[in-house]
Amino acid sequence: MIKSRLSCLPENNNPAPLLRRIEAAHFGTDRVRRRDFLMDISFRLNGELVSLTDVDPTRSVLDFLREDKGLTGTKEGCNEGDCGACSALVGDAGGVRAQNTCLMMLGHLDGRALVTVEGLAAPDGTPHPVQQALVDHHGSQCGFCTPGFAVTLAAGHLSSDHDIKTLLGGNLCRCTGYAPILRAAEAAATETSPPHLKDALEAPRPDASKEAGPACPGAVDALATLYADHPEATLIGGATEVALDVNKALKDLPFPIFLGQVREFDKIEITEDKITFGAGASIETLRRIMAGHHPGFAEMLTRFGSAQVRAAGTIGGNVANGSPIAETPPPLIALGAELHLRHRDARRNLPLEQYYVAYGQQDRRDGEFIEAVSIPRQKDRLRSYKIARRFDQDICTVLGAFNIHVNVGKVLSARIAFGGMAGVVKRAEAVERALIGRPWTRETVAAALDAFETDFAPISDLRAGADYRREVARNLLLRYWHEDQGTPVAVMGVTP
């Protein structure tokens, strides 16, 4: 039984123990859950400081906004982070972004600032420029998705993000075909952001000198001890996966540990020989860093979930989960990434591909966690191809990553990794062997294609059949070669 305090916020000076075990907790107007942990949290909501005591830290922020705060402008369209109708602005030390409130838990809010659609307009009622532009350009028909669009566009407006189609990849509209919304975004781009938003998005920062509590540890050492003592705990990063367990499968998380306050857990370190990402770095951060080193990786990551999901999801979460169709592991493996695992004070390093033992099974002992992921510095030869039915916010059918280095016409090294082709993300070692040491020619590539049969026996599921996966894998190697030759022309009916 843990006896320390849970709160992460300095303004909460209540000396009474905040952690309590209860049979059933009643809070809000809407919930009864059996839970071990309650938490006191403070955050800024539409400019006002809100302090909550004894709340279930895994309760969805969307639910809290609508049911407790009467902020029904934030809509529930799917409750799974797929539609964006529940988007709200989140502000903290890392900046401002739009996130899906259905995937956020109250525990995520602690120490942060949240602005909902109701808070976009100025206190005198003047609509935000994106709101006025949406009205002027007839950007709503039914209007149900509109609050989410207004929020996401406001996030883009704040950061002067002009790639509106990418920005809106996580917002579904079924009425308009998007054209009037895109025109509205364009029209609002030249307007200035209303001043009240800056204050409203300023996070009430936690005092780093205070000891943070177990559900929300403030230091990696504290996390290591806590998790080793309680391997049954659930580590919660961006919650893009675990929130579904809570909201949809109605699971109780017996012991949630929020990683968002762990100092330096999202730290990036770039040295001469490697780039190291703290496990808490967001996918958006990874994308930003990779743009300068491996632009093909960054480009593929623009197709990871949506802007909202990339802002929430972490590299550690994406890698640790072990999903055979996770987006980051194939390119990371192709780059030769190494995991830095930690159990209490014991640390070990592991090539990423060795972490994936079998479907649903990883090389990670109880209470051990990923502290960081590092990538060796190298010349950029990486290409990542995500094959999915839809450009944005789709699960990949096949994801192939190729990193083939050539020296005087011969293949010096080849690291090829695939997602969606086996029960785990896996290297195409037979294909690599068929390439290494041989001339980097179409003949070599063509001869290597059959080795995919040795490497993979893909399955059929609702996304595609095994034949399709096999065919696409072969074609992607050909595409890599063609692109490398400077002829990135699609080859109709490729016949190796």
Place this chain on the structure above:
Amino acid sequence: MALDNKTDFKYIGTRPERPDGLDKVTGKARYGADAYAPGMLHGAVVRSPHAHARIVRIDASKALALDGVKAVVTRADFAQDLEGEDWNLLENTIAGEKVLYDGHAVAGVAATSALIAKDAAKLVDVEYEVLPHVTDVDAAMAEGAPVLRDGAADHSVPDGLHPNVVRYTEFGRGDVEAGFAAADLVIERSFKTEAVHQGYIEPHACLAQLGTDGKGELWCCTQGHWFVRRMCAALLGLEATQLRVTASEIGGGFGGKTTVFIDPIALALSRKSGKPVKLVMSRSEVLKASGPTASASMDVKMGMTKDGKLTAATGTFRMQGGAFPGAPMDMTTMLAFSCYELDNVHHEGFDVMTNRPKQAAYRAPGAPMGAFAVESVFDELCEGLGLDPIDARLKNAVKEGTRSSFGPKYKAVGLIETLEAAKAHPHYSAPLAENTGRGIASGYWMNWGGETSVSLAIGEDGTVQVGVGTPDIGGSRASMALMAAETIGIPYENVRVNVVDTAALGVNEPTHGSRATYASGLATIEAAREAIGKLCQRAADKWGIDVDAVEWKDGAAHPSGPNAGDFEPLSIAEIAGEMGSTGGPITGHHDASPTGFGGSFGTHIVDVHVDPETGRSTVTRYTVIQDAGKAIHPDYVEGQFQGGAAQGIGWALNEEYIYGEDGRLQNDVFLDYRIPVASDLPMIDTVIVEVPNPGHPYGVRGVGETGITPPLPAIACAVSHATGHRMTRLPMSPPRVLRAIQGKGVS
């Protein structure tokens, strides 16, 4: 109601802000799930995990024992003596002896919180005896297929067909064999489309209150609250007028919110618990257990001469509409060849039951599938004969006076005008990039009138309120305000249009059949005219002249004619200001079931790039050309064009219901049921063609539905041209297109 031949419009055709614009961008607009009542309970629905099973026993004792649970309802809590469509509706709302599809409702639970209700739903113990199931339309018609319900077929079904075939139609004219013999090229192909969902972003939601005295109130998101009232009253054994239904703002419907799913359950829970009950569907429930569209298996054969004249056409359309009669095979057959003048034509339609949810309307229900098959064959004929697809269509296009393929003669219609506009559009002659194909297709929806009741009242300051009964789904309040402003001659801003509840007006059909702007618009104009007559009478009384000597223009009464006398005009505000002492309130009202609705034709041009290595298709350019009769608010007309095309793109390329071997829906979330996002679509270009509808004072034609009819064939033709392989199955998902490219077939 005749066309006015008015051309000098002051307000109609302008693009003002919609009255609900600011409410929608600020989050103030209240939708189905945004209502709360004191002491309300939350509901949850127990649903079948099986595609087909007999319900052996329902034990709710554990659920009822949970703290906070206030009521559980099952089929026994609903009307017991229903027949026909009411019985079907009840059976779909809550299962009786059998569950018929994955997600079929079995019981409802009400509790003090949403979470308790969900927990309690899991505690309702239902024992099932699992039965064999069938989800594919062709499999359901085959010998030996599991029978969903014996005796469901009506008298139209010929002997010898499987009991799952519940309705049949056959009609045509001329001699198709002789027609085919006269053709220079005959093409016959089979086509298949998958079921898709309307995909409205707002899940169904309602807040219900019903007493044991049979009096109740219901707040819900719906396209038609009088339909909801009738259905709920029937299913709960109530008198229709004792139930007052208020339509919330509606977060999309596209036909899918013209019926009920959860509203009767919420009412039953309220009646049993004595408290208001709120019930909201999850996205998974929406996909599994609301009303997706039918899927289709079709054979189409058409003959054409070398110079592009169609000689004969036949079509067989097998549609599954879920576990109940009602697949839209009537519309599919009726509209399949509606674009063309045909002397020899024959249609056959089958309505087939499968273990899937009861289909509901989806934008031009039934028409897109037929158009996919027919327009694809038409395209292949043009390709085979070396004809320009627009020229060939112009040779066969229907016009005023043409006898339609389904019987009646067309009134003034605009197909030729859309084809000519398409031919003249720069898109049609733009060069094509590599691996890109261009597709052309036309489509039709005949539109609808329907029961309509509108009330208009003049305020004491001369502003105007209009009460309509058709929920505003795409800007119709703005359109009604424009028509009222035009008729009365007052500024648009001085008119406020409200969608009022069922206690305030006579029966209104839903916003469906592309009828709202036409029918409620027509009634709004007539109600305004009635009010103008009364305003003129007040002026005549004041001036002491005959009302015939008073003319209404620019929002004021003017003396008119040689003997009227010399009076200063009286404005609407001046007359309204005195109405209390001059005869009381001034109102206008109009009730009608107008039949002068004019159908709308459209022609679409689309370019699709196909990646030959992955089979992935990208729509690179899209142009919608459609006849609006008269565009009241052009932005909302264009919005309907673009929305229809966007949904058609999703249907053609990505969207599909995928049922597993176990008969369960595999893709019941938006991540797996993929509707287009911004990056999937080009900026859809639009051209509004205006061939006035002679049956509306200002020439309005409904525009909502036609736009989803051409995209399926247009995109299929574009992909076919890009790949050199004729695409006959939807969706054209990457694996399917890749197989086609590799010559491995398209199935």
